[in-house]
Structure formats: structure tokens, C-alpha cells
Amino acid sequence: MTRGGFVALAGRPNVGKSTFVNAVVGEKVAIVSDRPQTTRRAIRGVHRSGDCQIVLVDLPGVQRPRDALTARMARRVQHELEGADAALLMLNAEQGVGPGDRFIAAALTSGQVPVTIAVNKVDRVSRAALMAVLQDAAELQAGSEVFPISARGGSGVGELVEHLAALMPEGPFLFAADARSDQSRELLLAELIREAIIKRTFQELPHAVEVVVEEIDASRGGLASVRALIWVESDSQKGIVIGARGRMIKAIGVAARRELQRVLGCQVHLELAVRVRRDWRSDEGLLDRLGIT
Numbered sequence: 001m002t003r004g005g006f007v008a009l010a011g012r013p014n015v016g017k018s019t020f021v022n023a024v025v026g027e028k029v030a031i032v033s034d035r036p037q038t039t040r041r042a043i044r045g046v047h048r049s050g051d052c053q054i055v056l057v058d059l060p061g062v063q064r065p066r067d068a069l070t071a072r073m074a075r076r077v078q079h080e081l082e083g084a085d086a087a088l089l090m091l092n093a094e095q096g097v098g099p100g101d102r103f104i105a106a107a108l109t110s111g112q113v114p115v116t117i118a119v120n121k122v123d124r125v126s127r128a129a130l131m132a133v134l135q136d137a138a139e140l141q142a143g144s145e146v147f148p149i150s151a152r153g154g155s156g157v158g159e160l161v162e163h164l165a166a167l168m169p170e171g172p173f174l175f176a177a178d179a180r181s182d183q184s185r186e187l188l189l190a191e192l193i194r195e196a197i198i199k200r201t202f203q204e205l206p207h208a209v210e211v212v213v214e215e216i217d218a219s220r221g222g223l224a225s226v227r228a229l230i231w232v233e234s235d236s237q238k239g240i241v242i243g244a245r246g247r248m249i250k251a252i253g254v255a256a257r258r259e260l261q262r263v264l265g266c267q268v269h270l271e272l273a274v275r276v277r278r279d280w281r282s283d284e285g286l287l288d289r290l291g292i293t
């Protein structure tokens with residue numbers, strides 16, 4: 001008898017949810033950055049061990065909504081948590097347990113889904129500090145287990161995955177046996193380009209950028225052509241993304257192309273254009289079309 005189910009990841013922004021999903025899937029399905037609110041959509045990453053398939057649902061970090069975009073992200077988190085077979089609450093060992101974590105923990109305990117806690121980034125703290133955080137984490141949820149892990153380094157990840165696997169219900173696999181993610185190729189490539197931009201920009205700009213892949217043409221052997229639009233919200237942001245003498249957009253292109261070539265397994269010709277779309281973050285119709293639902 002096979003088993004399979006969904007594990008939804010809840011936690012504040014930047015605690016390492018996407019890093020964990022990539023580590024467990026064994027492939028980069030979600031982009032990662034040190035800026036909060038990197039993840040905007042639910043991304044399902046598939047892990048299989050023997051007769052058990054775990055579908056990890058990577059989610060946006062939980063934060064107070066500021067506009068239509070962040071309101072949709074918050075709604076998505078709630079929706080995915082309700083439909084999951086288990087919830088994984090991720091904490092940041094370096095920051096300890098704060099009011100934001102308590103808020104999320106309280107919301108999770110009021111639901112029907114079993115909760116497991118992961119304390120991530122243990123590589124960043126002393127043993128004594130870790131003991132204190134583990135104690136605080138245990139006090140969040142009576143009855144749930146707490147796993148210290150390093151999503152980046154890998155320590156503790158195997159034990160946590162084994163624990164999650166044991167929570168999965170009996171039933172058929174939910175994804176094809178060799179599937180890694182439910183994300184379209186266009187979206188994955190757009191996200192990798194956005195990651196290259198986030199890593200090179202500051203303050204509000206990472207939040208104001210969206211990337212849309214308009215075309216992937218892989219018809220010529222050994223070379224794929226990818227055409228993408230970078231949206232920003234103002235002319236000054238456009239100026240920053242392009243940079244003096246186009247230096248910034250060139251650096252973004254070089255970094256993104258490397259990632260795209262890795263995913264597509266061939267040489268990539270990448271064409272990037274920057275467009276101003278004022279207030280795209282408040283445009284409900286546009287957010288629908290972007291798949292941010």
C-alpha cells in the first residue's frame with residue numbers, strides 16, 4: 001500500500017522554507033533570497049522515499065498584508081494549510097521565537113491539521129542558544145515534536161522528513177513517480193530571473209519586481225531562446241534595474257542565463273526587457289493572470 005499527502009510550510013518570511021523544500025526535493029524548485037517575502041505563490045515540491053510520496057507545499061511567509069498582492073499571499077497560506085495533511089511550522093534559530101511565530105502557532109493549533117515544528121539555521125547559533133530556542137519552540141505547541149535542522153547544510157533534515165512521511169495517509173501517489181514540482185517551465189524560469197534581480201537590488205525594489213516569461217523557443221538544437229519581461233512600478237526603478245550604461249541588466253542577464261542553462265540543459269539566449277507597470281501589485285485582474293491567487 002502506498003502513502004501520500006501534502007505538508008504545508010508555515011512561518012515568517014526568510015526563515016528558510018524554500019531552502020528546505022529545495023533540500024528535500026533535491027532540486028531547485030523554489031527561489032531563495034535573504035530578503036523577506038521572496039515566495040509569492042504556493043509551489044508544490046515532491047519527495048519520494050520508497051512507497052511514500054510527500055508533497056511539500058512551499059508558501060509565502062506570513063506577514064500583515066499591505067496591498068492586493070500580499071493579501072492574496074496571506075489568503076493562499078490559509079487555504080493551503082486548511083487543505084494539507086500536515087503543517088510544518090518553521091522557526092529561525094538565530095532570531096528565536098517571537099510574537100510573529102506565536103501568532104502563526106496559535107492559528108495552526110486552532111486548525112485540524114497536525115503540526116510539526118522545525119527550528120532552522122542551527123548552524124548559526126551556539127549550543128546553549130539552540131537549547132533555549134528549542135525550549136521556547138516546545139512551549140508553542142503542546143504535543144507536537146520539535147526538530148532542529150539546517151536546511152542549507154542538511155543536518156537534521158533526514159530525521160524530519162522521516163517524521164513527516166510517517167504522518168502521510170495511505171492512498172495513491174498524488175504526482176507522477178518522477179515529478180518534482182507542479183510549476184510550469186515558464187514560471188520556474190521567470191522566478192529564476194526574479195531571483196537574480198532580488199539578489200542585486202535593495203529596499204522596496206525587490207518587492208516591486210515581477211518577471212513574466214513570454215516565450216521559450218527550444219526549436220533549434222542545443223540553443224533555447226527565452227524572452228522575458230521585467231516589470232517594475234516606476235521609471236526610477238526601471239533606471240536602477242537597467243543601471244548605468246546597462247551594467248545592471250547585463251549582470252542580471254549573465255546570472256539568470258547561468259541558471260536557465262542549468263534547468264534547460266542547453267545554451268540559452270536570454271532577451272530581457274524592462275517595463276513600467278504602475279501599481280501592478282494592486283491590480284486584481286493582473287494578479288489573476290500572473291497566477292498569484
Ligand SMILES: Nc1nc2c(ncn2[C@@H]2O[C@H](COP(=O)(O)OP(=O)(O)OP(=O)(O)O)[C@@H](O)[C@H]2O)c(=O)[nH]1
Nearest residue numbers: 013014015016017018019033037038039061151152
Ligand atoms: N545559515 C543558514 N542560512 C539559511 C538556512 N536556511 C536558509 N537560509 C538562508 O535564509 C535566507 C532565506 O531563505 P528562504 O528559503 O528564501 O526563506 P523563506 O522562508 O522561503 O522566505 P520567504 O519566501 O520570504 O517567506 C536565505 O539567504 C537562505 O540562504 C540554514 O539552514 N542556515
Ligand SMILES: [Mg+2]
Nearest residue numbers: 017018038039
Ligand atoms: Mg520562500
